[in-house]
Amino acid sequence: MSVFSAIGEDREIDRDEFTPGIEPQATWCPGCGDFGVLKALKQAMPEVGRTPDETLLVTGIGCSGKLSSYFESYGFHSIHGRSLPVARAAKLANPGLEVIAAGGDGDGYGIGGNHFMHTARENHDMTYIVFNNEIFGLTKGQTSPTSPKGHKSKTQPHGSAKDPVRPMSLSLASGSSYIARTAAVNPNQAKEILIEAIEHDGFAHVDFLTQCPTWNKDAKQYVPYTDVQESDEFDFDVTDRREAAEAMYDAESRLYEGEVLTGRFYVDSDRPSYGAEKRATEEMPEDPLAERYLDEDSEWERSADLLHHHR
Template sequence: MSAFNAIGEERDIDRDEYTPGIEPQPTWCPGCGDFGVLKALKQALPEVGRTPEETLLCTGIGCSGKLNSYLDTYGFHTIHGRSLPVARAAKLANPGLEVIAAGGDGDGYGIGGNHFMHTARENHDMTYIVFNNEIFGLTKGQTSPTSPKGHKSKTQPSGSAKTPIRPLSLSLTSGASYVARTAAVNPNQAKEILIEAIEHDGFAHVDFLTQCPTWNKDAKQYVPYVDIQDSDDYDFDVTDRREASEMMYEAEDALHEGTVLTGRFYVDEDRPSYQEEKKAIGEMPEEPLAERYFADDYDWDQKRSYDLLDRHV
């Protein structure tokens, strides 16, 4: 038995299944890079064999948070910066779910930065997509943690005095076992990277460059891009932390100098996920917690709050 009766069902999946029956009119601006994330996800999920019923998407606040409205899966629209703890809890309770978290650069690297760091450190088995447009878009153009030094905005009219964070380097040093960067202007690579990230056993972080033509007029910096796996100018071992770190540092420097380096930066297939580590020390139940919700004869220590809710069928 599964807490979601569609988990494990083998059937052909069409990407159109991920489009809501009554599709809402997108409120993203024309030319927004967020459309690229939506398209890449709709292409990637069927290829990894995941149905909408097997998928949970947790989003934060901001333009990226609207992703739930346009992707027909289970969804949880969290408060600002809190998509990761909700996603972690869902995965621990029901390991059979494919859990994806998403948020913007302000949501993920700023307000939720502590959750990002510790989710990577613990290597939770999930995919985290960060829409990185170097600006707070939904709240109309404030400086974000990834805005380049000197960037002028409503909150920094004289130019930002702060050096932007390095999201790839932060992810690696925190402990993520899959780190990649792609861009909305590179749809084929975006799809391939999301497939790899979703299939990866562990914390997969994808820094997704999404141009904001409305509030960040520097969006042109995301074109053209260079795929580091296809270029002869960049030769490094993605499984070597030191070489990956050096490549990330170079990519993060180059971004604000007009060269956009995208691709896989670090992949560790050998590190156990958080769930595997907890099983090894006997702190993960053999039966997922989500299954107990369906068991009428399960001996709960306390009254279940779930008894107040209608069950999923």
């Protein structure tokens, strides 16, 4: 077991351990898809074998940001669009920690879009759950990066003139090594996908369709849905980038036509994570940097000192 925390503890884990005592009941609107994310995550963690003490959940701003309040683990509620850089720093400092980041479509694909692209490119070992409801919910219904073209809102009263972001296609082009889409109305699939994403060694991106009955009447509940792994209509190799790209483009197009395609779209299990690459080149130590805080004999290195030695 790590001296830094309970990492490596081998025991039975109950999903109820992930329900906080202070704020156990979520206060999202009735019918909100965010409840589905919380339920799936609570069900996934015991299957992964991680305890609350071994887990960090970093959230952004928005309805999705409340996730860290309703999920018992280490948590960090970051500012808008900045959950990924915080999560990256935590993972690099303590690689044994299970790091999960979460944000909404506005938070993740808009305000934090640059962080999303580069975190994927570098293949940091973490899971990124994006609550995609095609709207800014907490700020009362503004057009978001995934709102369909023509969607009318407070910020686009005559209808959006912009095509929506294609999140999975963007994720693939940026370099994510695990990409999936699931929906709050498909709880069993959501749990299984989150288990796979968390266990994946690299950057795992889950586009999680979460209906917003309060501010986005157009998206309804994302039903009926089709699991691309279970349907005879779809037969593509999730390890082939070209085939995955075509499947993603098809799924992203059909969503705005009323057909919801969910499932695994791309998996690259061979590519090393950013941390593994850094440790292989000895740019990062094998021992977690975080443990130096508890080691009185540890010698701290300062970048300024290193620059001084090279003069």
